[in-house]
Amino acid sequence: MTIEGKFTWMDGELIESEKATIPFLSSALHYGSAAFEGIRAYATDKGPAVFRLKEHMDRFINSGHILGFRDIPYTCDELCQAVVDTVAASKMESCYIRPLIFSDGSAYGLNLDAYKPRIGIAVWEMGIYLGEEALKAGIRANVSSFTRHHPNVMLTKAKSTGNYTNSILAKTESVRLGFEEAIMLDPQGYVSECTGENLFVVRNGQVITPFTASILEGITRDSILTLCNDMGIETVEKPISRDQLYIADELFVCGTAAEIIAIRELDFRTIGAGKMGPVAAKVQKLFHETATGKGARSDEWLTYVNA
Ligand code: PMP
Structure with missing residues (x-):
């Protein structure tokens, strides 16, 4: 069973993960107009540590940019801090971290400019992926x-x-x-x-x-x-x-x-x-x-x- 972090970072704040939902008609769900990142935090003697956070968040922003999002609402530094805050709030010693940038709004068209990008960051416990x-x-x-x-x-x-x-x-x-x-x-x-x-x-x-x-x-x-x-x-x-x-x-x-x-x-x-x-x-x-x-x-x- 996958254990999710209690809190998810959504649009600039930490909210309870059960409340981090998007509507059924979300354009991102229907057309794949979203990009994600996958990061790990490892247990160390000094508590959890995120592996190559800056490189991951640079790639995350680049993914959004390549996809064509024009106004990514946060800087790389702000998103790195958001990752740290989400891991800290989870109280997990190690975890997998999943930032997602997605087009907000209902699925009535394919022009990305009709939608605003939103960003969420979730964490969950992850052991060894392939066992x-x-x-x-x-x-x-x-x-x-x-x-x-x-x-x-x-x-x-x-x-x-x-x-x-x-x-x-x-x-x-x-x-x-x-x-x-x-x-x-x-x-x-x-x-x-x-x-x-x-x-x-x-x-x-x-x-x-x-x-x-x-x-x-x-x-x-x-x-x-x-x-x-x-x-x-x-x-x-x-x-x-x-x-x-x-x-x-x-x-x-x-x-x-x-x-x-x-x-x-x-x-x-x-x-x-x-x-x-x-x-x-x-x-x-x-x-x-x-x-x-x-x-x-x-x-x-x-x-x-x-x-
Ligand atoms: N290729 C693909 C298609 C992937 O999804 C991943 C996982 N992100 C990788 C390679 C490995 O990338 P990374 O080491 O940055 O996780």
């Missing part, structure tokens, strides 16, 4: 029959809610087929990303991640590239083909919700030794230390809620 077993042993995935968006169709640098119809199609299909996650190819046929995660390949000691216009610029992806550089592991961003995944020494996915999870089998082919490999394990460990206040980059990347 404890997945975190230790890795998951089974398939290459989806669905293609990731062409950037001129859905504008892939925004976390707009409409983009996630594509993710829902792919994820549901993969789970119904008995896999835990889907890898999606871009419209040119190169490897793109997963339904809510970016992807990494390890081969001959190099950590490689897809370079294609169809991916979301993941903040965990960026954190991993940085942490690998800190550890002296060589990183490369380049186009990757499907068969290069099959012959990888290791594969792993990363995202705010998923954190870092190895893929042990893809399309019925064992990847590497068929379990989490040494590079993924090293990255997972340092990422977790950093997010929980024990890494060299913790002070740079964490916003302590009780500071």
Whole structure:
């Protein structure tokens, strides 16, 4: 059962979460004219700390801007403070944080300029997205029959809610087929990303991640590239083909919700030794230390809620 925070930030104030509702005819619900962010707060010795808050809120504002909202009613600093206030009010030690910008007003038309943007921020308790077993042993995935968006169709640098119809199609299909996650190819046929995660390949000691216009610029992806550089592991961003995944020494996915999870089998082919490999394990460990206040980059990347 998911436990929601008692309070939700809506239009500038904290209100009881049961009262944070929007009408059935809301345009955002009918047409996907909304964008969201996904952030985690981790438990540390100094209380809850939000991971890379500024980067997440910059991407949130960019998502609204890409979608076409003209008058985003709050600054990045105000929204960062709103996140801190919502986490503090929840009294949770760790949580998932969900800001949403959405078009207000009833669904009578498709011109965004007919609507005003509104913003809400909710929090809920979130453990390990794909389960404890997945975190230790890795998951089974398939290459989806669905293609990731062409950037001129859905504008892939925004976390707009409409983009996630594509993710829902792919994820549901993969789970119904008995896999835990889907890898999606871009419209040119190169490897793109997963339904809510970016992807990494390890081969001959190099950590490689897809370079294609169809991916979301993941903040965990960026954190991993940085942490690998800190550890002296060589990183490369380049186009990757499907068969290069099959012959990888290791594969792993990363995202705010998923954190870092190895893929042990893809399309019925064992990847590497068929379990989490040494590079993924090293990255997972340092990422977790950093997010929980024990890494060299913790002070740079964490916003302590009780500071
Ligand atoms: N790709 C997609 C499609 C996603 O939804 C996410 C989750 N936000 C990611 C990648 C990973 O991004 P991040 O590490 O910033 O959570």
